Amino acid sequence: MGDKVERIKKWAKAIKSQDWKCSAWLSPDGYLSCCIAHDYGCAEAYVFEDKRLRKHYDQELRRCVQRKGYKLTGWIMYAGVRLYSNFQRLLGKAQY
Structure with a gap:
């Protein structure tokens, strides 16, 4: 039980820290x-230190943005988030 509580605390802290700034991408009005x-x-x-889960959410970002009508932007954003997560992992600062 304690492990689950710690993971939830870690998740909440990660959200509050705004380490993931996709929401600040250019002008995301249409795909915020x-x-x-x-x-x-x-x-x-x-929180779960799962790079496969991170890749899944990166792919979902691309698909979601593309469904909103921003085909090229979806691919550019996908490339950016994949590069960022892999670069962080190389530096030992993995944010999965």
């Missing part, structure tokens, strides 16, 4: 909901 969902997903992946 996609960015918020991605931010929460990344926090979940961080």
Whole structure:
């Protein structure tokens, strides 16, 4: 039980820290909901230290943005978040 509580605390702290700034991407008026969902997903992946979960949420971000009509932006954002997460992992600061 204590492990679950600690993971929830870690998740809440990750969300509050705003380490994931997808929501600040250019002018996300048309796809802000996609960015918020991605931010929460990344926090979940961080808590569970699961790089597959992080990749899943990165792919969901791309698909969501594209469904909103921003085809190219979806791919650019996907490339950016994948590069960022892999770069952080190389530096030993993995945010999954």
